[in-house]
Amino acid sequence: MANLVSHPDEVKVVTKRFGQGAANIDRYLELDGYKAVQKALELGADGIINEMKASSLRGRGGAGFPTGMKWSFVPKESAKPKYVLCNGDESEPGTCKDRLIFEHDPHSVIEGAMIAAIAVGSHDVYIYIRGEYRYLLEIMQKAIADAYAKGFCGKNIFGSGYDLNVYWHGGAGAYEVGEESALMESLEGKRGVPRIRPPFPAVVGLWGGPTVINNAETLASVPHILLMGGKQYAEIGVDRNGGTRLFSLSGHVERPGVYELPLGYSLRKAIYEVGGGIANGRALKAVVPGGSSVPCLKPDEIDISLDFDSMMKAGTFLGSGGIVVLDDQTCIVKFALRTIQFYRHESCGWCIPCREGTDWLSKSLKRFHAGGGVAKDIDNIRYLAENMLGRTFCPLGDAAAMPIIGFVNKFRKEFEAHLDGKPCPYEKHPALSQLAVVR
Amino acid sequence: MKFSEQLEARYSDMLTHYPVKRSLLVPFLLYTQDEFGYVTDDAIEELSRRLEITALEIRNVISYYSMLRTKPGGRYNVQVCTNICCLLRGGEEMLAHARKTLDVAVNKGVTADGVFSVEEVECIGACSWAPAMQVNYDFHENLTPEKIDRILDEYRLKAAQQ
Numbered sequence: 201m202a203n204l205v206s207h208p209d210e211v212k213v214v215t216k217r218f219g220q221g222a223a224n225i226d227r228y229l230e231l232d233g234y235k236a237v238q239k240a241l242e243l244g245a246d247g248i249i250n251e252m253k254a255s256s257l258r259g260r261g262g263a264g265f266p267t268g269m270k271w272s273f274v275p276k277e278s279a280k281p282k283y284v285l286c287n288g289d290e291s292e293p294g295t296c297k298d299r300l301i302f303e304h305d306p307h308s309v310i311e312g313a314m315i316a317a318i319a320v321g322s323h324d325v326y327i328y329i330r331g332e333y334r335y336l337l338e339i340m341q342k343a344i345a346d347a348y349a350k351g352f353c354g355k356n357i358f359g360s361g362y363d364l365n366v367y368w369h370g371g372a373g374a375y376e377v378g379e380e381s382a383l384m385e386s387l388e389g390k391r392g393v394p395r396i397r398p399p400f401p402a403v404v405g406l407w408g409g410p411t412v413i414n415n416a417e418t419l420a421s422v423p424h425i426l427l428m429g430g431k432q433y434a435e436i437g438v439d440r441n442g443g444t445r446l447f448s449l450s451g452h453v454e455r456p457g458v459y460e461l462p463l464g465y466s467l468r469k470a471i472y473e474v475g476g477g478i479a480n481g482r483a484l485k486a487v488v489p490g491g492s493s494v495p496c497l498k499p500d501e502i503d504i505s506l507d508f509d510s511m512m513k514a515g516t517f518l519g520s521g522g523i524v525v526l527d528d529q530t531c532i533v534k535f536a537l538r539t540i541q542f543y544r545h546e547s548c549g550w551c552i553p554c555r556e557g558t559d560w561l562s563k564s565l566k567r568f569h570a571g572g573g574v575a576k577d578i579d580n581i582r583y584l585a586e587n588m589l590g591r592t593f594c595p596l597g598d599a600a601a602m603p604i605i606g607f608v609n610k611f612r613k614e615f616e617a618h619l620d621g622k623p624c625p626y627e628k629h630p631a632l633s634q635l636a637v638v639r
Numbered sequence: 640m641k642f643s644e645q646l647e648a649r650y651s652d653m654l655t656h657y658p659v660k661r662s663l664l665v666p667f668l669l670y671t672q673d674e675f676g677y678v679t680d681d682a683i684e685e686l687s688r689r690l691e692i693t694a695l696e697i698r699n700v701i702s703y704y705s706m707l708r709t710k711p712g713g714r715y716n717v718q719v720c721t722n723i724c725c726l727l728r729g730g731e732e733m734l735a736h737a738r739k740t741l742d743v744a745v746n747k748g749v750t751a752d753g754v755f756s757v758e759e760v761e762c763i764g765a766c767s768w769a770p771a772m773q774v775n776y777d778f779h780e781n782l783t784p785e786k787i788d789r790i791l792d793e794y795r796l797k798a799a800q801q
């Protein structure tokens with residue numbers, strides 16, 4: 201099972217109960233569990249949304265949309281039932297943090313989702329967990345059953361007269377299902393093909409009812425926000441980026457792991473201090489700062505604040521908080537190839553630019569990496585990727601194209617080094633297998 | 640066809656989760672696969688009858704989800720991640736090692752004795768503990784070739800004892 205790490209610079213809010221047995225409901229109660237939902241019932245819908253807005257919490261699933269604002273879009277009156285859907289599909293390469301929340305603090309997700317439901321006037325919560333995370337689904341099934349047994353879910357919760365049901369749901373292997381409209385399709389028993397928007401889920405979602413969709417970490421943050429107050433939570437982070445995030449640090453760092461850092465923390469420090477620097481005394485070549493979908497940064501671009509706005513200004517994204525570190529012995533072309541092969545595999549095939557674009561990019565990069573490239577391929581690869589941007593049915597096409605454009609723009613020389621039938625300059629390097637043996 | 644008592648109980652419980660019964664399809668298909676080793680023709684027919692959707696619709700759903708299969712795998716399906724974070728820490732070598740050790744040449748191939756199958760998979764959410772693999776639903780992380788050998792031995796022993 202995934203081991204926990206820690207660093208003195210961490211600010212433990214969401215991870216506060218990790219390693220303390222909080223999957224057990226009695227232990228969770230000892231650690232202030234289910235207090236926030238009672239506070240939410242006192243505050244009422246507007247009171248909760250005001251606290252959320254004050255917290256400046258932004259979605260931890262990738263897009264960084266302000267959570268309070270998202271909840272305020274749900275119509276007060278609705279002929280159809282309203283729903284809250286927790287996104288636990290966690291499949292963005294480089295991201296392994298929701299997993300720890302489900303394992304160590306499943307009730308915080310339940311409680312956060314319940315608060316979201318009270319805020320939007322919903323009586324049904326669904327917690328969707330990816331199929332590969334079977335042990336976490338089992339933890340969640342037990343947590344939900346325990347919460348019912350205590351009378352925290354179901355009819356008349358905490359004597360408030362409010363009825364609130366919580367259900368689990370499992371996936372069966374699909375990255376695309378993490379996209380919110382595909383997630384709803386999957387929950388309706390269908391292929392995870394995205395829906396056209398508008399209408400947005402807040403208006404027409406699950407089974408046609410207004411639906412709030414939030415990432416598991418977003419929801420796990422909510423009880424803490426209500427207990428400490430939105431304003432205090434906001435102060436942990438930086439302007440318009442409240443609180444902390446769970447950063448999954450991976451690749452060539454000395455101490456990979458999931459660390460909870462305040463928003464606004466320095467990327468350089470995350471790599472060199474929290475992560476202990478580049479493994480095996482090598483140098484940094486590049487970092488993919490927000491999961492596989494975002495453009496990379498070069499070593500001279502890492503003096504940057506880890507918040508949604510600063511990252512966008514630098515031409516990349518904070519995304520899912522997956523920080524993938526590449527050392528100087530890594531072949532960028534190979535890395536780009538493996539990235540696009542993933543998107544090719546995961547494209548649902550519904551729209552042509554994504555289905556064909558990922559396939560062509562994958563074929564071109566494969567041939568290119570094998571030494572079969574010609575000079576004009578480099579621009580063709582970039583051109584092909586650029587033409588996918590904004591032209592696909594859902595953002596998976598953008599997620600596939602953006603990193604590739606970044607690699608070509610920032611590491612053109614490396615692409616050129618593969619030209620004219622030259623073998624990959626990195627292929628024989630023992631770096632990879634050595635690393636595996638060291639650990 | 641008959642589901643086991645356990646699967647039948649799962650079905651009845653899940654029916655109470657949703658306003659539309661078809662909604663249980665994706666997770667229930669996986670539970671069905673766990674019982675029979677794969678999603679069998681009979682199971683598809685049975686679900687088609689119960690959920691009042693065509694067998695073709697169910698097959699369409701099955702083909703979308705990477706964990707679902709309509710052919711048997713090994714008793715222990717060894718799923719090695721080679722996605723980016725695992726790639727950086729030797730995921731390809733781990734896959735090659737598992738294939739070589741088990742003498743499985745093709746992706747999703749099954750060993751002659753049916754005990755193992757080996758599959759190359761996309762990110763399984765173990766990026767910070769790469770390279771990683773899952774054997775059925777169990778995670779195995781921070782892999783080395785030696786560690787893989789030990790893990791496979793344990794499963795081999797388990798299979799022999801059953």
Ligand SMILES: Cc1cc2nc3c(=O)[nH]c(=O)nc-3n(C[C@H](O)[C@H](O)[C@H](O)COP(=O)(O)O)c2cc1C
Nearest residue numbers: 259260261287289290291378379380414415418595
């Ligand atoms: C291709 C694709 C995959 C996604 N995968 C996930 C995922 O695994 N988990 C997640 O929470 N959000 C994922 N998202 C983002 C969701 O669409 C959605 O924005 C998010 O769940 C909203 O929650 P938040 O506002 O709390 O972040 C994905 C988006 C896209 C386009």
Ligand code: FES
Nearest residue numbers: 720725762765766
């Ligand atoms: S990349 Fe292998 S587990 Fe995420």
